[in-house]
Amino acid sequence: MFAFALPMASEEGGFIPPSVSDTHLPDIFPWMVEYGTGFGKQMLMIVLSIVLITWFFTAAIKNPKLVPSKTQYLAESGYAFVRNGIGRDIIGEKNFRPWIPLLFATFFFVLLNNLFGAIPFLQIPSFSHAGSAYAMAIIIYGTWIAVGLKNHGIRYFKLAVVPSGVPGWIMPLMIPLEIISNFIVRPLTHSLRLMATMLAGHMIVMLAAAGARHLIVVQDSLAMNGLGILVILGSVAMYFLELLIMVLQAFVFALLTAIYLQGAIEADAH
Amino acid sequence: MNSTEFILAAGESVNPLLPNPWEILVTGVGFAVLLFIVIKVIAPKFEQSYEDRVTAIEGGLEKAEAAQKEAEETLAQYKAQLLEARTEANRIREEARSEGAQILADLKTKATDEATRITEQAQRQIEAERTSALASLRSDVGSLATELASKIVDEALQDDTRAQRVVNSFLTDLEAQQNAGASN
Numbered sequence: 001m002f003a004f005a006l007p008m009a010s011e012e013g014g015f016i017p018p019s020v021s022d023t024h025l026p027d028i029f030p031w032m033v034e035y036g037t038g039f040g041k042q043m044l045m046i047v048l049s050i051v052l053i054t055w056f057f058t059a060a061i062k063n064p065k066l067v068p069s070k071t072q073y074l075a076e077s078g079y080a081f082v083r084n085g086i087g088r089d090i091i092g093e094k095n096f097r098p099w100i101p102l103l104f105a106t107f108f109f110v111l112l113n114n115l116f117g118a119i120p121f122l123q124i125p126s127f128s129h130a131g132s133a134y135a136m137a138i139i140i141y142g143t144w145i146a147v148g149l150k151n152h153g154i155r156y157f158k159l160a161v162v163p164s165g166v167p168g169w170i171m172p173l174m175i176p177l178e179i180i181s182n183f184i185v186r187p188l189t190h191s192l193r194l195m196a197t198m199l200a201g202h203m204i205v206m207l208a209a210a211g212a213r214h215l216i217v218v219q220d221s222l223a224m225n226g227l228g229i230l231v232i233l234g235s236v237a238m239y240f241l242e243l244l245i246m247v248l249q250a251f252v253f254a255l256l257t258a259i260y261l262q263g264a265i266e267a268d269a270h
Numbered sequence: 271m272n273s274t275e276f277i278l279a280a281g282e283s284v285n286p287l288l289p290n291p292w293e294i295l296v297t298g299v300g301f302a303v304l305l306f307i308v309i310k311v312i313a314p315k316f317e318q319s320y321e322d323r324v325t326a327i328e329g330g331l332e333k334a335e336a337a338q339k340e341a342e343e344t345l346a347q348y349k350a351q352l353l354e355a356r357t358e359a360n361r362i363r364e365e366a367r368s369e370g371a372q373i374l375a376d377l378k379t380k381a382t383d384e385a386t387r388i389t390e391q392a393q394r395q396i397e398a399e400r401t402s403a404l405a406s407l408r409s410d411v412g413s414l415a416t417e418l419a420s421k422i423v424d425e426a427l428q429d430d431t432r433a434q435r436v437v438n439s440f441l442t443d444l445e446a447q448q449n450a451g452a453s454n
Contacts, residue, residue: 131291
């Protein structure tokens with residue numbers, strides 16, 4: 001990694017762990033730096049993910065056959081997983097249809113950008129950058145509030161914060177809690193859960209790489225070198241754990257999206 | 271480097287919770303573009319493909335059911351026709367048998383009639399021939415008589431008594447012959 005070159009250049013025996021700033025690579029277009037866009041690898045990967053998702057799913061369904069080809073089958077399985085596994089099961093048979101595209105786009109957008117963290121040379125999950133996670137959370141936050149208002153009018157806010165079946169005297173406690181929980185904490189946890197897991201995974205990969213390099217290249221003792229190899233072996237296990245977390249977090253993100261939408265659509269049902 | 275420098279380095283590092291606004295913009299716009307493509311192109315195509323498959327499978331089942339039903343109907347029809355044909359054949363056979371018997375009986379009667387007719391005709395012919403033979407015999411008898419008479423006349427010129435006797439006996443014979451012919 002580029003960022004490692006700097007601390008390693010001044011080797012004096014001490015180990016400098018990689019920091020969060022190492023997840024922000026230099027701008028690709030140096031002339032853009034003065035505008036502070038930070039247009040770098042991460043943003044390119046966002047664009048790449050959009051191109052890849054569009055390309056794969058349009059190519060797979062270009063000539064749909066009743067007996068699908070392998071690609072078509074794969075694409076249809078992915079589509080059906082979001083459509084039925086997330087959309088229909090959470091939002092319900094009656095209302096889920098209009099939300100299939102949003103859930104589909106959300107799931108695969110997050111999934112692919114997470115998986116970028118496991119692909120050599122890309123090697124960074126786009127959502128380890130808070131901005132991207134916030135953007136997704138804001139879009140979905142705005143969407144479910146709009147859905148609630150559209151379905152229930154201004155009464156939606158009352159439905160969302162006043163729990164039913166709770167004795168009156170507890171209301172002064174419940175209502176502020178519900179407001180905080182639903183309208184303030186919810187989008188934050190939605191985005192930070194994704195960002196933090198991705199960032200942590202990426203930090204572990206960086207730490208393992210930097211540590212192994214330090215143990216093998218810088219340290220002279222054979223035992224330390226052997227330890228470095230152990231770190232590499234351990235990082236392979238971490239890699240697969242990360243892979244699992246990447247998929248899981250994409251699923252959780254899309255699932256929560258569906259749950260929030262369902263809550264907004266049927267705010268009066270509970 | 272020592273620990274103070276590390277802390278300094280860490281302090282320099284960006285706060286991971288503070289977003290780069292450009293990232294928000296890029297991700298937001300990017301996601302909007304992706305969502306637009308999914309709504310306009312991808313989702314309808316997948317839904318269409320799903321619908322097509324459902325229709326094809328259900329249509330195939332319905333078609334198969336219809337074919338089965340038709341086959342059963344045809345079978346029942348054939349069976350009915352077969353039964354009808356058998357009854358018809360039996361009836362025709364029965365009819366033919368009775369008709370044959372009828373024809374046989376008719377032919378027998380006809381043959382008997384014909385035989386009787388032929389027999390009668392033959393008898394009539396025999397009778398006619400006998401009559402004509404008798405007639406011709408009669409004319410022959412006349413000529414014979416004339417011949418005999420001439421002979422007798424020829425002899426009578428010599429012996430009257432013998433002539434008388436010959437004539438008598440001839441007439442007697444003739445008479446007797448005639449009686450015999452009449453009685454026949």
